[in-house]
Amino acid sequence: MMPTTATPVTSRPVTLERIESHLPGRPIRIDELGERLQLRPTEVAVFRKIYGLDQLHYDPSTGLFDLLLPAARRALTHLPAGASLRYLIYAHTVQTVAPPDTEPAQVLRQSLGLRHTEAFALNQQACVTSLSALELAGNLLRAEAQPGDYALIVTGEQAFSPQVQLIPHSAIMAEGASAILLTLGGDGDAIESLVTRTLGQFAQGLLMDNDEIRALGAAYANSLAEVIREAIDAAGLVPDEIELVIPHNVNLITWRQTIKVLGLDPARFFLENIEKLSHCYSSDVFLNYTTLADEGRLKPGRHYLFASVGLGATFGAAVFRTRGERNERDH
Numbered sequence: 001m002m003p004t005t006a007t008p009v010t011s012r013p014v015t016l017e018r019i020e021s022h023l024p025g026r027p028i029r030i031d032e033l034g035e036r037l038q039l040r041p042t043e044v045a046v047f048r049k050i051y052g053l054d055q056l057h058y059d060p061s062t063g064l065f066d067l068l069l070p071a072a073r074r075a076l077t078h079l080p081a082g083a084s085l086r087y088l089i090y091a092h093t094v095q096t097v098a099p100p101d102t103e104p105a106q107v108l109r110q111s112l113g114l115r116h117t118e119a120f121a122l123n124q125q126a127c128v129t130s131l132s133a134l135e136l137a138g139n140l141l142r143a144e145a146q147p148g149d150y151a152l153i154v155t156g157e158q159a160f161s162p163q164v165q166l167i168p169h170s171a172i173m174a175e176g177a178s179a180i181l182l183t184l185g186g187d188g189d190a191i192e193s194l195v196t197r198t199l200g201q202f203a204q205g206l207l208m209d210n211d212e213i214r215a216l217g218a219a220y221a222n223s224l225a226e227v228i229r230e231a232i233d234a235a236g237l238v239p240d241e242i243e244l245v246i247p248h249n250v251n252l253i254t255w256r257q258t259i260k261v262l263g264l265d266p267a268r269f270f271l272e273n274i275e276k277l278s279h280c281y282s283s284d285v286f287l288n289y290t291t292l293a294d295e296g297r298l299k300p301g302r303h304y305l306f307a308s309v310g311l312g313a314t315f316g317a318a319v320f321r322t323r324g325e326r327n328e329r330d331h
Helices: 041-049 064-076 104-111 126-144 210-234 252-262 273-277 281-294
Strands: 005-007 014-022 027-029 055-057 085-091 118-122 150-155 177-184 189-198 242-247 303-310 314-321
Touching: 014 064, 014 126, 014 281, 055 273, 064 104, 064 150, 064 177, 085 104, 085 126, 104 118, 118 126, 126 150, 126 177, 126 189, 126 281, 126 303, 126 314, 150 281, 177 281, 189 210, 210 252, 210 303, 210 314, 242 281, 273 281, 281 303
Parallel strands: 085 118, 085 150, 242 303
Antiparallel strands: 005 189, 014 177, 014 189, 027 055, 150 177, 189 314, 303 314
């Protein structure tokens, strides 16, 4: 097991200045993917009745950048006049998301007209990669950037094959993208802690044997609960001070088990998008954030917690405090 890495409160916290999301096409029922994923009707029924999945967005008629660019373009409209976008980070779950001759981060940079922005991709922590990107962006801004510089994190990828769309007995992967505009010490939501932990014995991911799968299942809820507790503690808080946990959308079973271990009120976990969106790789927590923001459910000055788990197995949690009033947005 790799040691936990924790980022506590600093004098210039990472602040989330704008989060935008995009969902491709129309929502479809998971039944429509049964043949593609070679799932029998009874197996589809298990995903619906036991794991809590019902609908998702999946549009094979469009390309990767059709998915990624809408949210990124909207986020950049909130870059202040005269400000510099120093970094563009494409954080993705699946290691290969485009043909070998295509560098997605560079295509994003060019498509967005960011001639002077340093662009690169981040990977290797599966669905927790997007949370790690928050920490990396903050470290880069502190080390290299000028005061007032910004970074843009883009998440999202396509379920381009059955092998990357189905996690047996766990999740059906869907499509959705987000873009996070951030800086240091700005007026947005302030990241107050970020904790990740990797259980390297499960590094084989989808290639794990049955014994490893069972062992991960046994460790999953306790490991996730521990990381959530550590993030709350690193922020100098107690669990009752967290207004709402904003999780990844893996399935209801996993979260019910984790909530039981934590001993918290289930109403303090935003689980509504699991049945509506399913698991959208690294984008889940930000898709859920924009849902809450659009519905006016993020209260100014309160503490919230992002939580996610990636195959491999990495567990991550980040506490942030909201600032200012929310404006409705179109996503």
